[in-house]
Amino acid sequence: MIVSLPRHLLALLFGLLLSLPGAAQRLPLRLLLTTDVHMQLLDHDYTLDRPSPQFGLARTASLIEQARAEAPNHLLFDNGDLLQGSPLGDWLAHQGNWPPAQLHPAYRVLRALQVDAANLGNHEFDFGLPFLRRALQGVPFPVLSANLLDSRSGKPAFKPAVMLERRWRDEQGRVHRLRVGVIGLAPPRSVALLREQLLGRLRTQDAVTSARHWVRQLRRQGADLVLLLAHTGLEPAGQTARPLDDNVALALAELPGVDALLLGHAHGLFPSPAYAQHPGVDVEHGRIGKVPAVMAGRWGDHLGLIDLLLERRHGRWQVRESRSVLRPVWDAQQQRARAEPATWVAPLIQQEHEATRAWVQQPVAQSRVPLHTHFAQLLDSAALQLLNEAQLAQLDRELKGSRWEALPRLSAASPFKTTSLHGQAADIPVGPLALKHAVDLYPYQNRFKALKVNGAQLRDWLEMVAGQFRTIDPAGPAEQELLDPDYPSYNFDVIDGVRYAFDLTQRPRYTSYGQRRPDGGQRVALLEYQGQPVRPEQEFVVATNSYRAEGGGRFAALQGAEVVAEGRADSRQVLLDHMRQLGTVSTVPDQNWWIQPVPGTRLVFRGLAEAARHLEQTPGVNTLGQPEAGLQRFSLGGR
Structure with missing residues (x-):
């Protein structure tokens, strides 16, 4: 005989079952990533002195707001190469242009974005170590790097990792406290090249070696998840990472205890067809090996997202499902903007922006x-x-x-x-x-x-x-x-x-x-x-x-x-x-x-299609077909 129970009793019974030891609890978590912004804080091309719809952290900010609205459980990270790369960054590096009492404009914008943690890339050191130390003063979120060591003591020169404690609701609306360990990694070879800027004060350690150590440390400290915020790209197809290599994502994915990879440095897009030929890479779901991963281009042209579905069994959270995607600010196929700039960004740095515009116009x-x-x-x-x-x-x-x-x-x-x-x-x-x-x-x-x-x-x-x-x-x-x-x-x-x-x-x-x-x-x-x-x-x-x-x-x-x-x-x-x-x-x-x-x-x-206007002065180069999505096929020589 089948007994029918009232709906409220069924709900109560379901809740009791989930609370039993060994019962699964599921919680969605979204990881958001910006990387290699290179001081393109606004959607402004300083060379042409006009806005551009194709890049800029101000436009990425709009995508971030949308992504957060869709997923209440989220974390936002910046993956370095933030402080150098545009005339704005160069102007700020000149002595006297940036008052000591003010937070660096780049970190000012990240603070307003409520970034959970940031990483150091190699270009953070381009203006010298004193400049970077000053830029980090007053930053209200952790800025990490585990494999950059003090030359004398051999200890991490910056905060190597952080344990983020957050309260999130699972699919049934129950609140859970999760401890998320985040490890920052810099590209050791590129940093080591900046010998003059570092003046012997820092030395680099292999990123994989550092990551292995700190993953174990965070797990011992009770991390429910461990994320690698790694300023590194994928090794070229068919090549094995060597000690002190910059691009070591494949090797990092093999480390036990890593739940997600947040990548950068290479200015590449992952997942994308560009990496389809890499062995062990799943570009459909965005995984390297079995590890969810994302790499979000450069200059704020993409927002990286990893959606994780966490499942808790026997008191432990694990990644049950994942999917990584990229959201561009510009639709190259349709030649139109996918995101408008967030209106609150420009006022934060308006003074520095206008000064930079005037500076670059010097004859x-x-x-x-x-x-x-x-x-x-x-x-x-x-x-x-x-x-x-x-x-x-x-x-x-x-x-x-x-x-x-x-x-x-x-x-x-x-x-x-x-x-x-x-x-x-x-x-x-x-x-x-x-x-x-x-x-x-x-x-x-x-x-x-x-x-x-x-x-x-x-x-x-x-x-x-x-x-x-x-x-x-x-x-x-x-x-x-x-x-x-x-x-x-x-x-x-x-x-x-x-x-x-x-x-x-x-x-x-x-x-x-x-x-x-x-x-x-x-x-x-x-x-x-x-x-x-x-x-x-x-x-x-x-x-x-x-x-x-x-x-x-x-x-x-x-x-x-x-x-x-x-x-x-x-x-x-x-x-x-x-x-x-x-x-x-x-x-x-x-x-x-x-x-x-x-x-x-x-x-x-x-x-670029616009290159065709130079063909009269470029013998031997010809166009093929019609432009498509702003690009033109050209030929050199031929039948």
Whole structure:
């Protein structure tokens, strides 16, 4: 016989069953992530001096408000590289522009967003350790880093981890107290490159080693969940993380006791099809191994979300289900904004914003030629020619009267803003040049340096550079993609003072991690100095920057190379001084490097549609089809 009970008795019985030992209790929790904001606090392009709908923490703030309204149980994190990367950050770093009594504007905005915890990235240290220590004064939430240690004591130089205690309601409305452990991790190699800024006061520890230790510590302290707030990306497909590597998400996911990964540093988007070929990665649900993960781009262009369903059995909370998604502020397909800026952000930093706008408008020189980086990875460009000429002029001053003065002098410069890396390019029209244009061409806080290398090292340097390109099959399709999306354009050094050519039918010699490939070929098909082949023992002095000179990019050829000049000025100041000295810029690329044609093959790449207006001055590059979502397919050579 079936007995029917009243509804209120059924509810009471259900509640009693859930309260029994071993009965499951389920609680939803949403994790929200911003990362690599790089001082793009507002949706403002300081180079063009106008709002942009494609980025800005002010727009991300609107997505955060919406995401919180949908999920009462939530935590918000920022994953570092917050304090540097835009003219606003540069202006604040100048002495006197930021009153000591005020909270740094970036942390002012994060405070208003009610961030639960933040992490330190490598660019937090670009303006020096004293600047960072001052910026952290008065921050009302924990700012973490577990693997940056005091050089003398060996103890963490910053708060390594935090235990957040929160009260949340489960699916039945009952309140539970959860203890969430959060560990901050910095990219050790990138921080270690900033030796001058740190002055020996910090040393780095391997991120995986640090994480393993602190996960155990937090578990011993009774953490219900442990999250890694890690300024790190995924290792390139097919490569295993090594000690002190920057990108170690796959290795972190293998650590026992980790419930979620909140990633950054690589400016990538996870989950996304870009990582579909990585073994052990589930881009549909957003997991690395079995661990939920998210990485939210850069400049506030995406909000990262991980939705967890926690289940409590036998007194312990575990992740039963998860799903990671990204919410963009800009719809690239529809070419429209997905989020408007939160109106409360601009008033918080209005004074600093207006001062920055005025600062970047300072006149510097005039230009008779357009300076852009749309095709700088494919052909010699006036923009990189100007950078290299500035560095060579500085090198002449540095070497005068030294024992290196008689050696041949070269210069290496990279395109920092490209479609392949940022979805943007430097694009400076003919006319007045202002400080903002120097920032556009050189956005980083590198310092001028020069290295002594021999011909064998120089050739290997260029072999590493040539890893940017895919291998072209002469017997393959009529159209073949040219650029490797895993290779950052800031590692594509154009070296002036020699002539060279790349043969892309050969396999690359190095991986993007600087590891020698067992099947690697020889892509540098020609390398000449003053019309003669470069000899392996021939010596050169090459002007470059502190990032490359101190190991940035893992150029195996430069390991142990002697530093023969260290300028006091940063690399952008070298460019500014050169522009001012010229007065009028008329730089023309000398076409000292090129990609050898592959008969019967059209080399294809994607760039911004607006780049097409420069084609009259760019022989050999043509458009293919019609623009789509602001992008245009271009070809180099072909049938």
